[in-house]
Amino acid sequence: MHKGAKVYVAGHKGLVGSAILRKLQAEGYSNIVTRTHQELDLTNQQEVYRFFETERPEYVFLAAAKVGGILANSTYPAVFIRENLLIQTNIIDAAYRYGVKKLLFLGSSCIYPKFAPQPIKEEHLLTGALEPTNEPYAIAKIVGIKMCQAYNKQYGTNFISVMPTNLYGPGDNFDLETSHVLPALIRKFHEAKVAGAPHVVVWGSGTPRREFLHVDDLADACLFLMNNYDSSEIINIGVGKDLTIAELANLIKEIVGYKGEIVFDTSKPDGTPRKLLDVSKLFNLGWRPRIRLEDGIRSTYEWYMQNYT
Ligand SMILES: NC(=O)C1=CN([C@@H]2O[C@H](COP(=O)(O)OP(=O)(O)OC[C@H]3O[C@@H](n4cnc5c(N)ncnc54)[C@H](OP(=O)(O)O)[C@@H]3O)[C@@H](O)[C@H]2O)C=CC1
Numbered sequence: 001m002h003k004g005a006k007v008y009v010a011g012h013k014g015l016v017g018s019a020i021l022r023k024l025q026a027e028g029y030s031n032i033v034t035r036t037h038q039e040l041d042l043t044n045q046q047e048v049y050r051f052f053e054t055e056r057p058e059y060v061f062l063a064a065a066k067v068g069g070i071l072a073n074s075t076y077p078a079v080f081i082r083e084n085l086l087i088q089t090n091i092i093d094a095a096y097r098y099g100v101k102k103l104l105f106l107g108s109s110c111i112y113p114k115f116a117p118q119p120i121k122e123e124h125l126l127t128g129a130l131e132p133t134n135e136p137y138a139i140a141k142i143v144g145i146k147m148c149q150a151y152n153k154q155y156g157t158n159f160i161s162v163m164p165t166n167l168y169g170p171g172d173n174f175d176l177e178t179s180h181v182l183p184a185l186i187r188k189f190h191e192a193k194v195a196g197a198p199h200v201v202v203w204g205s206g207t208p209r210r211e212f213l214h215v216d217d218l219a220d221a222c223l224f225l226m227n228n229y230d231s232s233e234i235i236n237i238g239v240g241k242d243l244t245i246a247e248l249a250n251l252i253k254e255i256v257g258y259k260g261e262i263v264f265d266t267s268k269p270d271g272t273p274r275k276l277l278d279v280s281k282l283f284n285l286g287w288r289p290r291i292r293l294e295d296g297i298r299s300t301y302e303w304y305m306q307n308y309t
């Protein structure tokens with residue numbers, strides 16, 4: 001991408017889209033196109049075609065999606081499969097019809113089988129059954145990958161698919177019903193500290209392992225791949241290390257400065273036991289994350305305090 005190229009960031013108000021937008025602006029890209037959800041409903045095919053016909057973006061970051069944590073995914077499976085299929089199908093097809101030079105599709109580590117060998121390599125896709133709590137969402141993401149590959153094969157497009165691990169950072173969703181674990185625990189420990197509550201409830205057994213990547217590192221990797229990766233083969237984005245939910249909870253407890261107890265609610269689902277990504281393919285291209293988990297949690301906690309309290 002040259003600095004004057006017309007770049008469309010779909011989902012620029014979200015966690016990932018806003019980080020990509022910040023990164024593009026910081027790098028001096030001067031011709032960025034965005035639309036809010038209110039201005040353009042990406043589930044509406046006619047509106048999406050009209051937008052691409054009028055704006056003619058050259059590059060697309062597809063970071064618009066219906067996204068949520070384990071509870072939202074298992075409570076609203078129909079919404080997650082429908083909206084994700086529509087959004088990605090409309091954008092990928094419009095990108096082909098209106099001559100987009102390159103598109104980057106954001107998948108997720110939940111596309112891999114529940115019991116995939118760890119760390120999970122890209123070739124483990126479609127080698128086993130999926131985790132039930134987010135299967136409809138994962139299936140939509142797999143369709144997105146296959147659609148990019150099919151369009152590349154049949155139409156000669158350059159649509160790449162990247163698979164990030166669990167993300168966090170400024171702009172995250174802190175709603176306790178729909179968020180992912182890391183922002184949820186920042187909020188729970190903070191509110192318990194302020195209220196002087198004796199304990200904080202952490203869902204599940206605390207034993208599942210998760211890998212966390214700061215969204216500014218993810219945005220950096222997305223720009224790197226947009227500029228340096230041209231292949232239909234999917235590519236993982238992560239840090240190469242994970243920790244248990246109990247370890248994460250203790251780390252956040254310490255950073256927030258909460259002195260009470262942690263109680264595990266085993267009536268809530270654990271989800272997949274582990275999904276550590278094998279990131280050797282990305283690292284071999286020369287990319288590395290920069291933000292340590294502890295530093296990233298500290299700055300995200302500061303962002304939360306400035307924006308939510
Ligand atoms: N967060 C994570 O841990 C991970 C995320 N990813 C992937 O990264 C991508 C972005 O996720 P993330 O930034 O976390 O999600 P967010 O929910 O923070 O952002 C998604 C954005 O898409 C917009 N959007 C949703 N539906 C529509 C629609 N119908 N029309 C227009 N805009 C819409 C949302 O707007 P509004 O809020 O107004 O609806 C929001 O701004 C997704 O593809 C996700 O699968 C992958 C791995 C992990």
Ligand SMILES: C[C@H]1O[C@H](OP(=O)(O)OP(=O)(O)OC[C@H]2O[C@@H](n3cnc4c(=O)[nH]c(N)nc43)[C@H](O)[C@@H]2O)[C@@H](O)[C@@H](O)C1=O
Nearest residue numbers: 068069070108110134179180181184202203204269270271
């Ligand atoms: C990114 C990824 O995100 C999702 O998968 P997930 O990793 O299972 O999501 P999660 O962050 O919500 O939970 C991680 C673990 O943490 C535990 N946990 C403890 N306490 C809280 C808590 O308070 N909130 C939440 N949400 N989880 C909690 C929780 O029980 C689970 O064991 C999918 O939507 C999937 O689609 C996807 O792509």
